[in-house]
Amino acid sequence: MIVKENICDSCVCRFLQNLEQGTEIRIAIKNTDDFFEKENFFLVCFDPKNCCVTAKRDDGGNIVIFDCRAIAGVQVVNS
Known part of the structure; x- marks a missing residue:
């Protein structure tokens, strides 16, 4: 039996996978100082x-399209 590895197994990927469509978020990209604060x-x-x-x-x-494996952090925005 071949077990397929889940390639989207980071904590950020799992978090995003469980968010509801339409959730407002901010994203920080790995290995940069970029956190889309604004x-x-x-x-x-x-x-x-x-x-x-x-x-x-x-x-x-x-x-926009992001690879969840390249995201360092996600902030849910409370509007």
Whole structure:
């Protein structure tokens, strides 16, 4: 029997996978000083097959895609 490893097994990936669609979040990227402090995103979806997090900027603008394995931290924004 072959057991397939879960490639999206970081704590951030697991956290994002369990958030409800439409949750407002801020994201910190690994190995950078970037924490999108002035940029909030709304979670659109999480794809556990490829670890992609799809989010929409809170200004109604662009859709952005993050690899959850490259995210150092997530903050849920209480509006």
